[in-house]
Amino acid sequence: MSRDGADVPPDRQPALQALSLLSGKWHPTVLIVVARTGPIGFNELLSRVPDVSGKVLSETLDALGDAGLIRRQVVSESPLRVEYAATEAGRDMDAVFDALADWGRQHLETAVPTVLLADGDRRITEMYAGWIRDRYTVVRVHTTNELADQLRTDPDVVVLDEGLPGGDLHSLHRTVGSAPRTITLIGDRPTVDLLDAGGDDVLRKPVVRSTLLETIEAQLERQGESPVRRERAAMEARLALLESIHPTGRLEASEVYLDARERVAELDSLLADD
Amino acid sequence: MSRDGADVPPDRQPALQALSLLSGKWHPTVLIVVARTGPIGFNELLSRVPDVSGKVLSETLDALGDAGLIRRQVVSESPLRVEYAATEAGRDMDAVFDALADWGRQHLETAVPTVLLADGDRRITEMYAGWIRDRYTVVRVHTTNELADQLRTDPDVVVLDEGLPGGDLHSLHRTVGSAPRTITLIGDRPTVDLLDAGGDDVLRKPVVRSTLLETIEAQLERQGESPVRRERAAMEARLALLESIHPTGRLEASEVYLDARERVAELDSLLADD
DNA sequence: CTGTATCCCCATGGATACTG
DNA sequence: CAGTATCCATGGGGATACAG
Numbered sequence: 001m002s003r004d005g006a007d008v009p010p011d012r013q014p015a016l017q018a019l020s021l022l023s024g025k026w027h028p029t030v031l032i033v034v035a036r037t038g039p040i041g042f043n044e045l046l047s048r049v050p051d052v053s054g055k056v057l058s059e060t061l062d063a064l065g066d067a068g069l070i071r072r073q074v075v076s077e078s079p080l081r082v083e084y085a086a087t088e089a090g091r092d093m094d095a096v097f098d099a100l101a102d103w104g105r106q107h108l109e110t111a112v113p114t115v116l117l118a119d120g121d122r123r124i125t126e127m128y129a130g131w132i133r134d135r136y137t138v139v140r141v142h143t144t145n146e147l148a149d150q151l152r153t154d155p156d157v158v159v160l161d162e163g164l165p166g167g168d169l170h171s172l173h174r175t176v177g178s179a180p181r182t183i184t185l186i187g188d189r190p191t192v193d194l195l196d197a198g199g200d201d202v203l204r205k206p207v208v209r210s211t212l213l214e215t216i217e218a219q220l221e222r223q224g225e226s227p228v229r230r231e232r233a234a235m236e237a238r239l240a241l242l243e244s245i246h247p248t249g250r251l252e253a254s255e256v257y258l259d260a261r262e263r264v265a266e267l268d269s270l271l272a273d274d
Numbered sequence: 275m276s277r278d279g280a281d282v283p284p285d286r287q288p289a290l291q292a293l294s295l296l297s298g299k300w301h302p303t304v305l306i307v308v309a310r311t312g313p314i315g316f317n318e319l320l321s322r323v324p325d326v327s328g329k330v331l332s333e334t335l336d337a338l339g340d341a342g343l344i345r346r347q348v349v350s351e352s353p354l355r356v357e358y359a360a361t362e363a364g365r366d367m368d369a370v371f372d373a374l375a376d377w378g379r380q381h382l383e384t385a386v387p388t389v390l391l392a393d394g395d396r397r398i399t400e401m402y403a404g405w406i407r408d409r410y411t412v413v414r415v416h417t418t419n420e421l422a423d424q425l426r427t428d429p430d431v432v433v434l435d436e437g438l439p440g441g442d443l444h445s446l447h448r449t450v451g452s453a454p455r456t457i458t459l460i461g462d463r464p465t466v467d468l469l470d471a472g473g474d475d476v477l478r479k480p481v482v483r484s485t486l487l488e489t490i491e492a493q494l495e496r497q498g499e500s501p502v503r504r505e506r507a508a509m510e511a512r513l514a515l516l517e518s519i520h521p522t523g524r525l526e527a528s529e530v531y532l533d534a535r536e537r538v539a540e541l542d543s544l545l546a547d548d
Numbered sequence: 549c550t551g552t553a554t555c556c557c558c559a560t561g562g563a564t565a566c567t568g
Numbered sequence: 569c570a571g572t573a574t575c576c577a578t579g580g581g582g583a584t585a586c587a588g
Contacts, residue, residue: 007322012306013409014378015371019302025581028293029277032286042550048281053582058551068381079549080588089381097289099373104288107342107363122279129278137291140279152284275559299561316570327562332571353569354568 018096021067026052026060031093034070035086042082050122069093112137113220116155118147118172119185120165128159131209132216148175157219159212160199161185173198181219189245192256194238200230201237232267235260292370295341300326300334305367308344309360316356325484343367387494388413390429392421392446393459394439402433405483406490422449431493433486434473435459447472455493463519466530468512474504475511506541509534 008016022028026049033048034040040048046057061084064070069090075081114137117125125140132138139155141147144166151158158180162169169184176182176198184199185207194202200222201215222233239260242251251257275294282290296302300323307322308314314322320331335358338344343364349355389410391399399414406412413429415421418440425432432454436443443458450456450472458473459481468476474496475489496507513534516525525531 008303008306009310011375012310012371014382015374016302016306017382018374018378019296022293023297025275025277028290029280029282032282032290033280036283036286051276051279053584054551055553055583056581059581076549078588080551081549082551089377092377092381096370096373096377097286099370100289100292101285101287103363103366103370104292107366108288108291111342125279126276129276133276133278137287138278139287142279146281150284153287320570327564328571329563329573330561333561350569352568354571355569356571 021064021069022093022096024060024063026056027064028097030057030060031064031069031086031090032097034064034084035090035094039073039083039085042084045084051126064090108137113156114139114153115216116141116147116150116153116158116180118142118158118164119161120163124161128207128212131212135213136216144172144175147172151176151180155180156223157216158182159185159216161187161205163187169193169197181223183215183219190241192242192251192254194242195235195256195260197238198234200234202241204241228267228270232264232271235264235267239264295338295343296367298334298337300330301338302371304331304334305338305343305360305364306371308338308358309364309368313347313357313359316358319358338364387430388428389490390415390421390424390432390454392416392432392438393435394437398435402481402486405486409487410490418446418449421446425450425454429454430497431490432456433459433490435461435479437461443467443471455497457489457493464515466516466525466528468516469509469530469534471512474508476515478515502541502544506538506545509538509541513538 022031029049030045030052033045037044037048042057042061045061046052046054049057052060061070061072065072067089068087070084071087073083073085075083112135115132116139117128118141119125119128120142122140122142125142129138129140136157139150139153141150142165144164147160147164158176160172160176160182162172162184164172167175173182173184181201182199183201183203184197185203185205186194187205190202190204200219203211203215222230225233242257277290277294296305303323304319304326307319311318311322316331316335319335320326320328323331326334335344335346339346341363342361344358345361347357347359349357387410389406390413391402392415393399393402394416396414396416399416403412403414410431413424415424416439418438421434421438432450434446434450434456436446436458438446441449447456447458455475456473457475457477458471459477459479460468461479464476464478474493477485477489496504499507516531
């Protein structure tokens with residue numbers, strides 16, 4: 001790659017060399033996963049790093065192997081079965097990743113909001129991610145288990161598809177909790193059950209780019225508002241969606257709907273006291 | 275670049291993001307130079323990182339600026355004069371580079387190769403030394419006696435001018451032996467005598483910086499190869515040089531040339547046996 | 549199961565010319 | 569001096585098919 005000839009202090013040159021070992025698109029990710037997950041087979045690795053192609057994963061493993069960061073061990077021939085594990089050199093890269101993570105937490109995470117995208121379909125989360133990744137830190141999950149796991153990233157906004165595998169709408173919202181602002185994505189014609197589902201806003205699929213951006217931005221702007229205002233806005237959003245679809249007459253026949261309307265009035269009176 | 279969606283532990287994700295800020299070919303180098311050299315103008319930066327083009331340097335500085343790693347300050351308009359300096363975030367990257375450098379020193383080949391420069395003209399060796407002394411340990415000699423003497427430093431590469439006072443090309447190569455990789459520098463139009471002169475590669479003078487660096491690096495990378503491969507590469511280099519200068523018809527009239535071609539075929543058949 | 553072999557796209561970055 | 573504007577080459581990486 002010919003990056004030499006530069007006037008780099010001698011004590012920094014090993015750093016540049018070391019960095020070049022991590023320069024492939026998937027090199028750092030694969031190294032981290034191999035180091036963390038211990039001895040791991042090719043296909044399990046593929047499933048844990050889903051967006052990498054087999055060819056590139058193979059090349060990446062080769063390169064990391066050549067660099068001495070991981071070791072390849074043939075566990076059985078026919079059926080061929082191999083295992084990749086971090087070498088000592090690979091494990092020692094932990095110090096580098098620690099330093100990077102420290103830097104990131106201090107200088108990155110504070111400024112850029114994190115948005116967690118939860119949908120069973122990878123192509124969907126990939127599309128959404130493409131729309132927003134230049135403005136936010138994006139985390140993608142595709143099952144309820146992954147969701148529970150990645151909530152540790154403390155996202156500012158969760159975009160939650162109601163059909164996420166592994167849970168119904170209510171349990172999903174319980175999993176997410178109220179720390180992040182939550183935008184629920186629904187596919188079917190919503191029923192009045194939506195009303196006590198939880199979440200701060202609701203969008204019907206399919207979602208277009210501008211709507212998603214505006215909705216996320218609106219939620220970010222509401223961060224820190226009072227619980228009362230927050231619940232009022234959430235109710236408002238759900239009611240508006242329902243009323244845009246079902247005739248008011250039908251809705252008024254529903255107990256849940258009337259309860260919700262009453263709750264709104266209650267919240268409004270609380271707000272009026274200020 | 276869409277690297278999300280992977281099963282990376284949450285504590286590692288800020289590391290990946292931070293790393294992505296250093297992912298451009300010249301990003302780390304430029305950041306290091308800016309951080310070390312303090313406030314620095316565009317063109318001085320360009321001269322300290324000689325292999326980067328103006329366009330790419332400009333883009334790199336933009337990206338580092340957007341990432342908050344460096345700051346751009348206009349010092350004077352007309353003539354326009356700007357200065358780039360590291361921000362606190364940029365300086366904090368030192369911890370990352372320290373970790374990388376520590377890793378590199380521990381796990382990369384830590385021995386700095388030694389290059390012996392042999393040329394009758396002190397100004398020439400001084401120039402060459404200036405080109406390479408930040409990457410290699412440099413020894414300069416200016417006579418055959420000094421050469422024999424300094425070979426005790428056990429150099430990895432010898433850069434040998436054919437006109438070194440005190441010996442002809444053949445005796446020089448006999449003096450050097452085959453332990454170091456040898457690059458021969460020739461000034462005149464080479465004759466077929468070159469073919470049995472010895473040495474691993476040949477350069478015609480004047481030699482430019484990038485060529486010398488690349489040729490030395492190529493020889494270092496070939497260290498430890500089999501004698502057959504080594505001779506094959508050496509023959510190839512000499513033949514290529516001759517053929518680039520003399521018409522093939524003339525060469526084929528020469529016994530030495532035909533012998534050499536035959537020797538190449540012989541070596542190739544040896545290599546083909548593997 | 550674990551990879552090659554192929555083909556192709558496009559982002560990165562290089563060269564050159566021009567501008568405020 | 570400090571950059572854009574333009575054009576173009578390269579190769580890293582993606583998709584798919586196939587092989588040991």
